[in-house]
Amino acid sequence: MNAYQTYRNLPALAGICSMPEAMKPGLSVEACVTRLKRYHYAYKRLHEIFTARLTAEPIYELKMGFSLHSHYCAEHVSALRKRVGEMREPPLGLEAIPGANLEIFFDEILCSPTTEELLLGLYEKAVPALKAALEQHLQDTNQLADHPSVRICRFALLEVEEMEKYGRQAIESLVDAKCRERAKSWLEMLEECLEAAGKLDGTGQLSEDVPTGRFYSAKPYKYDGHPKRDERFPDPYNMGVNxxxxxxxxxxxxxxxxxxxxxxxxxxxxxxxxxxxxxxxxxxxxxxxxxxxxxxxxxxxxxxxxxxxxxxxxxxxxxxxxxxxxxxxxxxxxxxxxxxxxxxxxxxxxxxxxxxxxxxxxxxxxxxxxxxxxxxxxxxxxxxxxxxxxxxxxxxxxxxxxxxxxxxxxxxxxxxxxxxxxxxxxxxxxxxxxxxxxxxxxxxxxxxxxxxxxxxxxxxxxxxxxxxxxxxxxx
Missing domain, CATH: 1.10.620 (Ribonucleotide Reductase, subunit A)
Incomplete structure (x- = not known):
């Protein structure tokens, strides 16, 4: 039993954690940076997907949701870049891709051909995987030594959880059993990519092999700049009111x-x-x-x-x-x-x-x-x-x-x-x-x-x- 006592029982260590928690071993700087770079890559790819798919997405509410989530991702990319730069990392190597399987995972979501599959890829696979990685970081790292990273992860989790909640409701509203069945093989392939990548944070068993061939991303993604609107916009060419x-x-x-x-x-x-x-x-x-x-x-x-x-x-x-x-x-x-x-x-x-x-x-x-x-x-x-x-x-x-x-x-x-x-x-x-x-x-x-x-x-x-x-x- 730890007999350490603070003055008049004041909170120890500025209140960020208990003394026993601060005594636990945690991630080394190298291990921490390796994980942060993978979160950075995930956020950057999510930002790319939300932005790239916004214009041609016809449903108004999804346009608005993608706009917000793209902004969230951009902000967290910036925070992670700054943190990696604080940790003995010149050159930062932030543009490096952390493995072929993770790249395919995000390529597939970017290239998904329907709104339903896009939602499933984003909000049932990518966002939950990122959430799990951030939560694992908080468990594994030393709360005192790595407090700047802990703070970044905590703030990121607030908005990741918000994104996940939004996505869960969107899927419930738009994805029926038939859609899910059509996407079954593809969703399994995404899971295989994540598993082969050692999970999003790289803490699982890494595999150098790509588990399956590409599905939708076999043909490189091409941005669609033609705006689309849902059926509630019956006259999108109307210019009768100035x-x-x-x-x-x-x-x-x-x-x-x-x-x-x-x-x-x-x-x-x-x-x-x-x-x-x-x-x-x-x-x-x-x-x-x-x-x-x-x-x-x-x-x-x-x-x-x-x-x-x-x-x-x-x-x-x-x-x-x-x-x-x-x-x-x-x-x-x-x-x-x-x-x-x-x-x-x-x-x-x-x-x-x-x-x-x-x-x-x-x-x-x-x-x-x-x-x-x-x-x-x-x-x-x-x-x-x-x-x-x-x-x-x-x-x-x-x-x-x-x-x-x-x-x-x-x-x-x-x-x-x-x-x-x-x-x-x-x-x-x-x-x-x-x-x-x-x-x-x-x-x-x-x-x-x-x-x-x-x-x-x-x-x-x-x-x-x-x-x-x-x-x-x-x-």
Whole structure:
């Protein structure tokens, strides 16, 4: 029995563990670093998968979930890179692949052909394996000597458990017995890969042999930049409502303007779809680039959900009433190179900073007497300030000055063709003006009569590029 006593029974060792626990042997620095590198590899591959599969995933809720989980993974990659760098490890060797079997494991999930198999691979195999590895680290390492790693693992486990919970519910909702049976052989192959890899953390029995041939990854993965939407988006080519024209017109009062801002926020679904294409198709950047860009991607997904919440708060079923288009992400992803998409993103962001930009939207939100609108626009504005900084850090620095960077973004944006009339001629859309019925529904919730002036609002999307150029010119 240990007779060690602290002064007046105060917590020993800063409260991180007991004295007997601190006396237990643990991982050496070398063994610890070996495991950390494998967690790093797993998080990096998960980040790649969540980002790469986001755009072409049609289900809105999964787009949002993938956006968040990609952000989580990017943050934990950064934390692990920093920790490995603290542990006598120059050069770090963080780009090395820790075994062929682990590489195949993640390649297979990346290449899975259906949403159901993707969910099973991510949330029944990869995420639980990572969770088990982090938990094992906490059991095996010395809590005092390796406390910086312990802290990283504890924080990581909070979000891994959140990811696992989300995935479990998604699988319960979308994967039936037939789907699972079709995926049975493939899921067994993933298990074989993990076992041959010595489990995700390498603590099991390692095998140099690849247990089976590749399934889906026999053909290398190719990023799909065409955005897809589920059946709740019946008219993704609809460009019949120009939110900016309405919002900046002084004749309209704040209340309907904040309703239009909920639409603007929800419409930002296409920003993660476009940003995912930049991240997926841009190679050989420092990791901080991918971390920062993924943070912005997640922010834009949050903004879309703010719009979703705004409509729900008003009792408006947005899938039935609001036509949320994907024409912006479709055009940029299919017509421009990654650096040109980033240029357009930066150009548009510059129009959000002057008085007719985010401050104006926040003021409208406050004036509308809608507490959610004021709150959401307050945070949306703060996010955009951060995004402007990200743009300066990773886009503007490659130009002589900010003016040249904006000019290039203007030039790239001017080359993007929005096939307004062509989409209509092909029967893809009628560009229906859905605004009056949404405004009427909001007025019913507010208990007021619709304003005839607001009700008769009608415009076309053709003025958007000119509007944006005017905004940027005033910045």
């Amino acid at each position: 939110a900016e024209v309405f919002l900046y017109d002084e004749q309209y009062p704040p209340a309907p303007k904040t309703l239009m801002m909920f639409y603007k926020r929800l419409r930002e679904i296409d920003v993660p779809e476009m940003m995912a294409s930049i991240i997926a198709e841009t190679e050989d950047k420092p990791w901080d680039y991918y971390r920062d860009m993924t943070r912005q991607l997640w922010d834009e997904a949050r903004h879309a959900m703010m719009g979703e919440v705004g409509f729900a708060n008003l009792g408006i079923e947005w899938p039935k009433r609001v036509m949320v288009n994907y024409t912006w992400s479709l055009a940029l992803n299919t017509q421009l190179k990654p650096i040109e998409r980033h240029a357009v993103l930066y150009f548009i962001e510059q129009g959000l900073m002057p008085k007719t930009g985010k401050r104006f939207e926040w003021e409208v939100g406050l004036a509308s007497q809608n507490p959610l609108s004021g709150l959401f626009q307050d945070y949306d504005w703060a996010d955009e300030v951060l995004h402007a900084r990200i743009g300066r850090d990773w886009y503007v620095k490659d130009f002589k000055n900010a003016s040249e960077a904006v000019h290039y973004g203007d030039e790239c944006w001017s080359r993007v063709l929005m096939n307004w009339e062509s989409w209509k001629k092909q029967g893809l859309t009628q560009h229906r003006n859905w605004w009056p019925e949404v405004y009427k529904a909001a007025c019913e919730r507010w208990g007021i009569k619709p304003d005839p002036k607001v009700l008769s609002y009608s415009t076309t999307y053709q003025t958007v590029r000119a509007d944006l150029k005017n905004l940027v010119g005033s910045a």
